[in-house]
Amino acid sequence: MKFGGTSMAGTERIRRVANIVRAQAAGGNEVAVVVSAMAGETDRLVNFCREANALYDPAEYDVVVSSGEQVTSGLLALTLQSLGCKARSWLGWQIPVRTVESHAKARIDTIDAPRMIESMEAGEIAVVPGFQGLSEEGRVATLGRGGSDTSAVAVAAAVGADRCDIYTDVDGVYTTDPRIVAKARKLKAVTYEEMLELASVGAKVLQTRSVGLAMKEGVRLQVLSSFVGDDAISADELPGTMIVSDEEMDELVEKGLMERRHVTGIAHDKNEAKIILTRVPDKPGAVAHIFEPLADASINVDMIIQNVGRDKGETDVTFTVPQADLARAQAMLEDKRDIIGFNRIITDSKIAKISVVGVGMKSHAGVASTMFRSLSDRGINIQAISTSEIKVSVMIDEDETELAVRVLHTAYGLDAED
Amino acid sequence: MKFGGTSMAGTERIRRVANIVRAQAAGGNEVAVVVSAMAGETDRLVNFCREANALYDPAEYDVVVSSGEQVTSGLLALTLQSLGCKARSWLGWQIPVRTVESHAKARIDTIDAPRMIESMEAGEIAVVPGFQGLSEEGRVATLGRGGSDTSAVAVAAAVGADRCDIYTDVDGVYTTDPRIVAKARKLKAVTYEEMLELASVGAKVLQTRSVGLAMKEGVRLQVLSSFVGDDAISADELPGTMIVSDEEMDELVEKGLMERRHVTGIAHDKNEAKIILTRVPDKPGAVAHIFEPLADASINVDMIIQNVGRDKGETDVTFTVPQADLARAQAMLEDKRDIIGFNRIITDSKIAKISVVGVGMKSHAGVASTMFRSLSDRGINIQAISTSEIKVSVMIDEDETELAVRVLHTAYGLDAED
Numbered sequence: 001m002k003f004g005g006t007s008m009a010g011t012e013r014i015r016r017v018a019n020i021v022r023a024q025a026a027g028g029n030e031v032a033v034v035v036s037a038m039a040g041e042t043d044r045l046v047n048f049c050r051e052a053n054a055l056y057d058p059a060e061y062d063v064v065v066s067s068g069e070q071v072t073s074g075l076l077a078l079t080l081q082s083l084g085c086k087a088r089s090w091l092g093w094q095i096p097v098r099t100v101e102s103h104a105k106a107r108i109d110t111i112d113a114p115r116m117i118e119s120m121e122a123g124e125i126a127v128v129p130g131f132q133g134l135s136e137e138g139r140v141a142t143l144g145r146g147g148s149d150t151s152a153v154a155v156a157a158a159v160g161a162d163r164c165d166i167y168t169d170v171d172g173v174y175t176t177d178p179r180i181v182a183k184a185r186k187l188k189a190v191t192y193e194e195m196l197e198l199a200s201v202g203a204k205v206l207q208t209r210s211v212g213l214a215m216k217e218g219v220r221l222q223v224l225s226s227f228v229g230d231d232a233i234s235a236d237e238l239p240g241t242m243i244v245s246d247e248e249m250d251e252l253v254e255k256g257l258m259e260r261r262h263v264t265g266i267a268h269d270k271n272e273a274k275i276i277l278t279r280v281p282d283k284p285g286a287v288a289h290i291f292e293p294l295a296d297a298s299i300n301v302d303m304i305i306q307n308v309g310r311d312k313g314e315t316d317v318t319f320t321v322p323q324a325d326l327a328r329a330q331a332m333l334e335d336k337r338d339i340i341g342f343n344r345i346i347t348d349s350k351i352a353k354i355s356v357v358g359v360g361m362k363s364h365a366g367v368a369s370t371m372f373r374s375l376s377d378r379g380i381n382i383q384a385i386s387t388s389e390i391k392v393s394v395m396i397d398e399d400e401t402e403l404a405v406r407v408l409h410t411a412y413g414l415d416a417e418d
Numbered sequence: 419m420k421f422g423g424t425s426m427a428g429t430e431r432i433r434r435v436a437n438i439v440r441a442q443a444a445g446g447n448e449v450a451v452v453v454s455a456m457a458g459e460t461d462r463l464v465n466f467c468r469e470a471n472a473l474y475d476p477a478e479y480d481v482v483v484s485s486g487e488q489v490t491s492g493l494l495a496l497t498l499q500s501l502g503c504k505a506r507s508w509l510g511w512q513i514p515v516r517t518v519e520s521h522a523k524a525r526i527d528t529i530d531a532p533r534m535i536e537s538m539e540a541g542e543i544a545v546v547p548g549f550q551g552l553s554e555e556g557r558v559a560t561l562g563r564g565g566s567d568t569s570a571v572a573v574a575a576a577v578g579a580d581r582c583d584i585y586t587d588v589d590g591v592y593t594t595d596p597r598i599v600a601k602a603r604k605l606k607a608v609t610y611e612e613m614l615e616l617a618s619v620g621a622k623v624l625q626t627r628s629v630g631l632a633m634k635e636g637v638r639l640q641v642l643s644s645f646v647g648d649d650a651i652s653a654d655e656l657p658g659t660m661i662v663s664d665e666e667m668d669e670l671v672e673k674g675l676m677e678r679r680h681v682t683g684i685a686h687d688k689n690e691a692k693i694i695l696t697r698v699p700d701k702p703g704a705v706a707h708i709f710e711p712l713a714d715a716s717i718n719v720d721m722i723i724q725n726v727g728r729d730k731g732e733t734d735v736t737f738t739v740p741q742a743d744l745a746r747a748q749a750m751l752e753d754k755r756d757i758i759g760f761n762r763i764i765t766d767s768k769i770a771k772i773s774v775v776g777v778g779m780k781s782h783a784g785v786a787s788t789m790f791r792s793l794s795d796r797g798i799n800i801q802a803i804s805t806s807e808i809k810v811s812v813m814i815d816e817d818e819t820e821l822a823v824r825v826l827h828t829a830y831g832l833d834a835e836d
Binding site: 011014015045048049051052053054055056057059060061062063064066067070071073074075076077078079081082088089091093094138139140 | 429432433463466467469470471472473474475477478479480481482484485488489491492493494495496497499500506507509511512556557558
């Protein structure tokens with residue numbers, strides 16, 4: 001079980017969490033709980049670090065910011081004890097959660113937890129602070145913001161959990177953002193790949209890395225809300241959304257628990273920006289000059305279109321980058337102007353990426369054409385397209401985001417019945 | 419160097435501390451710094467624990483409350499780095515600071531710190547969170563409130579420090595409380611034993627346990643203020659108060675740096691309460707029935723007087739306990755009423771203990787009689803007396819505390835000259 005910062009914000013909410021955990025333990029489960037820091041606490045600690053040293057040493061940053069989860073793990077253990085449960089906290093260095101790579105964005109390498117497993121087998125609930133581990137040098141390491149989801153999946157894999165329940169402030173994964181489409185439906189299940197595509201295009205329910213790890217380790221994930229009630233929740237009731245393998249999804253369909261659709265959900269993302277380089281020489285290697293330096297700087301280029309050249313031997317190149325990296329990308333390209341040989345840089349942050357996602361489209365043609373026709377019928381101009389095996393994305397004007405999501409939600413038959 | 423919570427309260431004050439530390443390092447010293455949590459932070463964390471579980475598990479309490487010092491140790495390391503110093507934090511479990519006995523009031527057993535010493539020899543300032551260590555079971559243990567002074571002395575002993583400077587919000591040890599006697603003088607030096615007596619009777623400059631450890635380990639302590647300036651401070655300048663062995667005190671006197679007095683200081687303590695049990699049977703073993711249960715409950719009985727019996731075979735027994743334990747002591751005595759066989763319990767919290775302290779009185783009679791005569795001359799009634807080799811204490815009415823302190827400060831010639 002994993003609880004986020006909103007669920008852990010203050011001792012009263014922690015008591016609510018403890019009741020949910022107790023219900024699972026009372027149902028005969030051995031339970032490990034991974035917790036985030038109280039909402040706002042990590043920001044407070046990060047600010048202290050920035051005030052202390054603008055160019056902070058990530059090893060010391062880790063010492064400071066990891067304390068937030070240390071506090072909530074101790075408090076949840078205490079609260080569980082007050083409810084009559086046996087419970088204890090296991091800090092990252094105690095389990096240990098061994099990490100590799102750099103501080104402040106470490107990656108979990110191995111969790112070998114014989115003592116914790118033994119304690120769980122003896123009926124003690126294990127409470128684990130998320131986001132933290134032990135570096136190769138024996139120091140505190142953190143996984144980067146949002147890392148507690150990944151901690152939860154890694155702990156679930158380490159203890160051989162039947163299920164990893166991620167409690168959050170939404171009660172599951174929806175066919176689309178319910179704030180945009182009132183008729184959005186909660187999905188009983190999605191596949192890892194669908195979740196990865198949904199997460200990467202703006203459905204911020206789970207940290208992308210945690211979903212990738214769950215897929216790799218075969219951990220069955222469930223997303224559900226910690227604000228729905230204190231009753232014991234069993235896997236069969238599926239109150240949230242299960243995130244499962246393709247095989248398990250097939251079984252759910254066969255059993256009639258899920259219906260097979262071509263499109264599972266519609267996601268949108270307003271955090272990208274468009275860059276157009278005009279009059280780039282249309283010759284071999286030119287495009288590499290553009291994208292290699294961006295890749296070296298870890299700037300993630302998503303959609304790319306090479307327009308038809310206006311003059312012989314020249315072409316416009318359009319692509320998208322995260323808005324947060326736009327200024328850096330622009331400066332880098334200006335720097336390479338002579339090597340790349342473009343004429344102008346045009347940038348536009350007022351774009352949105354709309355994606356239709358579904359494993360069903362692997363075996364069904366026509367999903368993309370339905371998308372293009374539906375948008376075109378409503379006069380929405382498609383500026384770029386990208387696809388993967390289970391996703392079609394288009395770039396449109398940001399002002400048309402909500403309209404596009406609603407049109408597509410209806411077009412693919414996702415609207416809930418009244 | 420050790421800095422308390424007031425000195426560490428916020429990033430701006432931590433920068434001030436970092437400047438003081440840098441000056442010491444720049445003066446050619448290898449430096450380890452022990453830090454407290456930000457003022458108020460430990461209280462905040464203790465409250466969380468109480469809210470989570472009124473009867474909290476001290477092992478989990480330790481996980482929660484130790485985070486305060488973890489945060490300040492990381493922040494001081496970051497701030498030192500921003501000033502161009504090499505610095506790193508060493509958490510209790512990393513050094514490790516091995517502790518024994520129970521959680522929440524652990525005792526430091528050994529500090530074996532070869533890696534930290536190596537790092538200090540390489541010019542890196544070691545920043546150590548006070549108050550925390552590693553339990554025998556490999557968990558976080560804390561030393562009890564005020565334990566950071568003890569951490570500092572233990573670290574000083576472990577690294578073979580020339581001096582352990584305790585920076586606090588007062589600038590040294592005074593002949594008495596300067597808020598009561600304007601002519602109180604700051605002492606250049608006191609002996610360990612004097613400091614122990616002064617600390618135990620209410621001069622709350624240093625935690626008693628830290629002074630005892632310094633005496634045992636031969637660590638030269640200095641108490642000084644972190645609010646006097648950022649300049650490098652050398653031992654010879656003695657800007658605060660040195661706490662030294664009897665031998666070193668003799669040397670200081672021989673060199674004319676200190677004058678030998680019979681009485682070094684006057685302390686007062688309003689935190690005791692008086693209990694009178696009337697008409698206790700005056701027979702062997704009766705007193706044991708009173709004091710054994712109190713000792714078993716760790717209630718510290720200080721002064722004891724057995725009054726002259728009013729009737730044959732009966733006597734009144736008067737003694738003092740800490741005010742915080744009064745209710746518990748009273749309940750416990752009521753419980754044993756039949757066994758002890760007293761008539762009434764009379765309690766009084768409106769008492770004060772006034773003590774004159776000085777190694778000089780070992781070789782000089784007449785200190786006690788000066789005390790009794792001076793108080794009696796001003797009409798102050800002495801309710802009880804207790805003595806040690808270097809201390810005479812009397813119990814008086816709390817309302818007469820300040821008067822008594824002023825009278826004695828003058829009587830022993832401690833008033834500063836104008």
